[in-house]
Amino acid sequence: MTTLSPPRPGPARATGSAPRRRPLLRRYDWDAYLYLVPAFAFYLVFLVRPVVESIWIALFDWDGITASEWVGVDNFADVLADPQIWQATLHSLVFVVFYALLPTALALVFVGAIARIRVRGLAAFRALLFVPYILSTVVVAISWRWIFAETGPLNTALRAIGLDGLTRTWLGDFTTALPSVGIIGTWVMFGLAFVLFVSGLQNIPAEQFEAARLDGAGPVREFFAVTLPALRGEIQVALVLMITAALRNFDIVWNTTAGGPGTSTTVPSYFIYREAFVTHQVGRASAIAVVLTLLIFAIVGAVMWLTRDRDAAAPRGGTR
Numbered sequence: 001m002t003t004l005s006p007p008r009p010g011p012a013r014a015t016g017s018a019p020r021r022r023p024l025l026r027r028y029d030w031d032a033y034l035y036l037v038p039a040f041a042f043y044l045v046f047l048v049r050p051v052v053e054s055i056w057i058a059l060f061d062w063d064g065i066t067a068s069e070w071v072g073v074d075n076f077a078d079v080l081a082d083p084q085i086w087q088a089t090l091h092s093l094v095f096v097v098f099y100a101l102l103p104t105a106l107a108l109v110f111v112g113a114i115a116r117i118r119v120r121g122l123a124a125f126r127a128l129l130f131v132p133y134i135l136s137t138v139v140v141a142i143s144w145r146w147i148f149a150e151t152g153p154l155n156t157a158l159r160a161i162g163l164d165g166l167t168r169t170w171l172g173d174f175t176t177a178l179p180s181v182g183i184i185g186t187w188v189m190f191g192l193a194f195v196l197f198v199s200g201l202q203n204i205p206a207e208q209f210e211a212a213r214l215d216g217a218g219p220v221r222e223f224f225a226v227t228l229p230a231l232r233g234e235i236q237v238a239l240v241l242m243i244t245a246a247l248r249n250f251d252i253v254w255n256t257t258a259g260g261p262g263t264s265t266t267v268p269s270y271f272i273y274r275e276a277f278v279t280h281q282v283g284r285a286s287a288i289a290v291v292l293t294l295l296i297f298a299i300v301g302a303v304m305w306l307t308r309d310r311d312a313a314a315p316r317g318g319t320r
Helices: 027-034 037-057 074-081 083-116 122-134 137-147 153-160 177-202 206-214 219-230 232-247 251-256 268-277 282-306
Strands: none
Touching: 037 282, 074 282, 083 177, 083 219, 083 232, 083 268, 083 282, 122 177, 137 153, 137 177, 137 251, 177 219, 177 232, 177 251, 206 219, 219 232, 232 282, 251 268, 268 282
């Protein structure tokens, strides 16, 4: 009689061994990436290609019409040795204070107050403050040029309260032209920061505020313990957008002071426009644009690193 032998046991599987790894990308993952192809193609054609072409043009002496002449990195050397470019870059860094730091601080103060009190009509108030950001910058510049004029509302108000000694042509004075243009940027960017921070505030659980108040936290302590840490992501986004706007600022400067008086409000974008369309030195204009782009990347990268979530980025310990 034939007996059936029991199956031979296979190799024992270690208890707690790691499960078999699945392939990183399955077929449906690759199919999903196909939906990104149109957007990626648009990105390559209309963003990456012009950037690469600008870098290439910066290596030539070209007026935009006649044949170009290879000069290598001479355009970059001329740009970095030009004191007017450095002065314009310093003006842009001053604008970072007015366009980014000041609106962020003001918006945080408003949001800290909103977290403690109930505001009726917040949606309408938020929309009203956001209007300057979506207005045409030409309209904004012309309106503020009228406000800052010698016979404009600002000087009229100062005369009405007996402060005639403070009146001046704000955009035509070497001392006040740069901060005056910066105040315009503060007015424009405040609405963006406020809207972002209010949206983040609404996502903070009410239990966190209640717990802080039960612990005896006052308005200042509650702001730094609850509100400010919860708004880290919104602050990072706002700073990136506003710093980028400050460094590439052109239209507000051009439509208010045109870089004057003298060179007191010039910015790198002003020189890009002048070199490309006035003096017809397209290669030099491209070199300034490349340097400005690298500057924006460097500053924005530093801001993102400084405002990163260190708790999320820190490696988590585990049992061995």
